[in-house]
Amino acid sequence: MSIAFRVNGRQVTADADPESRLLWYLRDQLELTGTRYGCGSGLCGACMVHVNGERAFSCQTTLRDIADKSVTTIEGLSPDSSHPVQKAWLAESVPQCGYCQSGQIMSAADLLAKTPNPTRDQIVEHMSTNLCRCGTYPRIVKAIERAAREA
Amino acid sequence: MTIHARTVSPATRGPSLDRRLFMQGAGGLTFAVALGLPASAAEAKRVDLSPWVTLATDGTIMIRGPAIEMGQGSRTSLPLIFAEEMDADWSKVQIVRAAPIDAVYGNPGFGGAMYTAGSSAVTGYYKALRQFGAQVRMVLLDNAARHWNVPITELTTEPSVVVHKASNRRLGYGEIAAFAEVPAKAPEVRESDLKDPSRFRLIGHDVMRVELPTKINGTADYAINLKLPGMIYGAVLRTPVPGDTPATIDDTAAKAVRGFIQTVPLPYGVGVLADSTAAALAAKDALKVTWARKAKGWGFDSEKGLKEFAAAARDPARPSKPWETAGTGAAALATAASVHEAEYACDFAYHAQMEPLNAIAAVAPDGQSCGLWVGTQSQTMAVTATANTLGISPDKVAFHEHLLGGGFGRRGPRDMEFVVDAVLLSNAVKKPVKMVWSREDDVRNGRFHPLTAHHMRAGFDASGKLIAWHHRKAADIVTEFQDPVRYQKAGQKDFIGMLGAELKTYGIPNRQVDQITMDSGMRTQALRGIGFGPNKWAVEVFLDELALSRGADPLAFRLDLLKDAPRARAVVEKAGQMADWGRKRDGRGLGVAYIDYSGTQIAGVVEVSVDRANGQIKLHDVWIAMDCGVAVQPDNIVAQTEGCVVYGIGLALSERITMVDGEVQQSNFYDYLIPRMRDVPPIHVELIVTQNHPTGVGQMATPVIAPAISNAVAALTGKRLRHMPMTPDRVLSVLKA
Known part of the structure; x- marks a missing residue:
């Protein structure tokens, strides 16, 4: 069965099991490996993407869920790392191992799209969906505050 | 002209490259070895100035990085140390991964191995890389001197430029590359040349x-x-306890998974191959396997086990191995006017690096060579494990280094079992196989920070001076399981498990630390903070109890014991100042802990409150003061320390692995709870920068957190938490006691 959707502005027609997970389709079929596998259970947020502008765990999203919808991955957030969140991430030297950071950035971009000037509590609440084992949380907060200021 | 651009294949390594020649530059360094030139380098002509650096005529400087990168920053900081002494323009530097050759690129401060662990990269390579960089600068100066026909003593350097002030001439390093002659022997570098x-x-x-x-x-x-x-794509179902084997394999349901290719029986489990990772993991989950149940670990129950460990630590008749003895050791307790006693415990804990373990292997059709792509903490151990698995020599393994999505010690076992998984699966089909562990595999197959029990006794003399200290620790031997080679080299000392139990800086004249070795049959491994985690938990909480027993302020009590250790005093005083230690807070408690971690001096203070209804400990602030000597990359040190604190919070409050009948009971982030942003308070880090030799930073703050929290809870409630992690149920039961 084929399912049509858009990924980073490109039209995709997937010939795949409609119950298969978007995460693996992105990574293995489209080779968009910036979206990461961390837990497979919607617990860590390493796989976070945007579906029609809303953040979503791609490991919990089936291809059926995204039929005729528009998916944005870290690769599509900006063509040249110029999204304010990406710039702030570098300015604050956020990443350590970096594995979770695509998901963190996608969550942060989602927050700022809806709440351009979030309070610290709003940042903490929104970003607590995403795990970072290296413990970059203090810098994520700073980077989101910077992105809000500089956007 | 002598431009050496010979590429050494791994086949030529070995005894012919005497490590000392490279490491000490003792008059015999051949500069004629260059490895791993990047394909992306400029078209410019290149000259290999040493095994560590290649210079191109366009000015590009390619420096080899011997450490892997897992977020700690040493992929950058090691070449930066070299570049400093070479006087390289950093904007012209490209960092190239060093080839997996211990003899050339091994860490002189870590047994000569290419092994990024133990927070040892900067401290271990610092002197050597400064020297190698200075040697290369001398070669450049020498070439410029001959080119201009002036005495070398008239030359100086600016970043990537040799300058002759007398004639106002300048030669860029890239220009020198066009005619550089490289001596067969390394120039001698004295301390004063640095x-x-x-x-x-x-x-x-x-x-x-x-x-x-x-x-x-x-x-x-x-x-x-x-x-x-x-x-x-491959996945592996592994025996729940180490050393066991499959008894029966039923792969009927696995075969029904769309994309399934084949089943691969393994000595320690069952592999499956499929056309995607998702299919491989699904097929693996559909396997029905029974186990031979011959291995030691079956039947092990971690709650019962801890009771046995505690009884062993408590029992003076139980044989032990000495770890540290000073003065008259435990015998001094007999002369003490008062003796205090307490027991502490730590549960198993899991690394939880965010990238589950994985590797890609491509065994050649004849089985006589293999490509390997992996994020590992030891390039050479990964190569050796692959070679041993296939029965080929290491030079037949083409190793490709990758970034690590977290390490924390997990990616550094000697047997590299996650690499072997990929190699065996690929060998079964002679095709490239990407082998990935699911998160559940990663938890259940974890190699854990060990279960430990500590029995502590200490004695004061009649004047109130702490004169005797006896720490008996019962735990599995970590080093023997993780790395039998280093365990033997170390004279069968369990340094991974025991480090941190010794007390180098506290002025306690008579000390004895004993290890009682248990054998639960479980997997253990270095985890961020290694032995310092459980050992400092026991030491720093016990010291707090001793201080309170004398009616002493815990911070002043430590400063008094540290009066002959000025660097230690400085960090404890600093942390106290940062926290405004003397100021009482309503409904809040402050706790302090101090650690000498392999030379790095670190102290932390935490401020807590406790929800007496549900047992939740809430952290309000964490203050850390640290002296790691020369701070090579200060902001990165702060970042590492923030990360250490977050890691320490998880170990202190929520992270707990349990076993029933040898099987791990947890499986994913819903039942193994690592800190989220909402669990982390403001973290304040200050570095006391000194000119001492740089020491480690990548894990030093982690073991500070748990004892500081217990001490803060005691200050607030008068109740003592002695079992880590301090989960709400444990807090509640202690508050009610």
Whole structure:
């Protein structure tokens, strides 16, 4: 069965099991490996993407869920790392191992799209969906505050 | 003209490259070895100035990085140390991964191995890389002197430029590359030839870590992202306890999974191959396997086990191995006017690096060579494990280093079992195989921070001076399981498990630390903070109890014991100042802990409150003061320390692995709880920068947190938490007691 959707502005027609997970389709079929596998259970947020502008765990999203919808991955957030969140991430030297950071950035971009000037509590609440084992949380907060200021 | 551009294949390594020649430059360094030139380098002509650096005529300087990168920053900081003494323009530097050759690139401060662990990269390579960089600068000066026909003593350098002030001439390093002659022997470098630290331009000055731009746009090169032509996908169901074997295998349901290719029986489990990772993991989950149940670990129950460990630590008749003895040791307790006693415990804990373990192997059709793509903490151990698995020599393994999505010790076992998984699966089909562990595999197959029980006794003399200390610790031997080779080399000392139990800086004249070795049959492994985690938990909480028993302020009590250790005193005083230690807070408690971690001096204070209804400990602030000597990359040190604190919070409050009948009971982040942003308070870090030799930073703050929290809870409630993690149920039961 084929399912049509858009990924980073490109039209995709997937010939795949409609119950298969978007995460693996992105990574293995489209080779968009910036979206990461961390837990497979919607617990860590390493796989976070945007579906029609809303953040979503791609490991919990089936291809059926995204039929005729528009998916944005870290690769599509900006063509040249110029999204304010990406710039702030570098300015604050956020990443350590970096594995979770695509998901963190996608969550942060989602927050700022809806709440351009979030309070610290709003940042903490929104970003607590995403795990970072290296413990970059203090810098994520700073980077989101910077992105809000500089956007 | 003598431009050496010979590429050494791994086949020529070995005894012919005497490590000392490279490491000490003892008059015999051959500069004629160059390895791993990047394909992306400019078209410019290149000259290999040493095994560590290649210079191109366009000025590009390619420096070899011997450490892997797992977020700690040493992929950047080691070449930066070299660049400092070479006087390289950092904007012209490209960092190239060093080839897996211990003899050339091994860490002189870590047994000569290419092994990024133990927070040892900067401290271990610092002297050597300064020397190698200075040697290369001398070669450049010498070439410029001959080119201009002037005495070398009239020449100086600026970043990537040799300058002759007398004639106002300048030669860029890239220009020198066009005619450079490289001596067969390394120039001798004396201490006085090295830069005075006041002239450092790179050391002590923050630069952006080189791989950072790839970590904000999805392009960072973790092995799990790689796709090779013709590659298939694998997963492995592994025996729950180490050393066991499958008894029966039923793969009927696995075969029904769309994309299934084949089952591969393994000595320690069952592999499956499929046309995608999702299919491989699904097929693996559909396997029905029974186990031979011959291995030791079956039947082990961690709750009962801890009781046995505690009884062993408590029982003076139980044989033990000495770890540290000073003065008259435990015998001094007999002379004490008062003796205090307490027991502490730590549960198993799991690394939880965010990238589940994985590797890609491509065994050649004849089985006589193999490509390997992996994020590992030891390039050479990964190569050796592959070679041993296939029965081939290490030079037949083409190793490709990748970024690590977290390490924390997990990616550094001697047997590299996750590499072996990929190699065996690929060998079964002679195709490239990407082998990925699911998160559940990663938890259940974890190699854990060990279960430990500590029995502590201490004695004061009649004047109130702490004169005797006896620490008996019962635990599995970590080093023997993780790395039998280093365990034997170390004279069968369990340094991974025991480090941190010794007390180098506290002025306690008579001390004895004993290890009682248990044998639960479980897997254990270095985890961020290694033995310092459980050992400092026992030491720093016990010291707090001793202070309170004398009616002493816990911070002043420590300062008194540290009166002959000025660097230690400085960090304890600093942490106290940062926290405004003397100020009482309503409904809040402050706790302190101090650690001498392999030379790094670190103290922390935490402020807590406790919800007496549900037993939740809430953290309000964490203050850390640290002296790691020369701070090579100060902001990165702060970042590492923030990360250490977060890691320490998880170990202190929520992270707990339990076993029933040898099987791990947890499986994912719903039942193994690592800190989320909402669990982390403001973290304040201050560095006391000294000119001491740089020491480690990557794990030093982690073991500070748990004892500081217990001490803070005691200050607030008068109740003592002695079992880590301090979960709400444990807090409640202690509050009610």
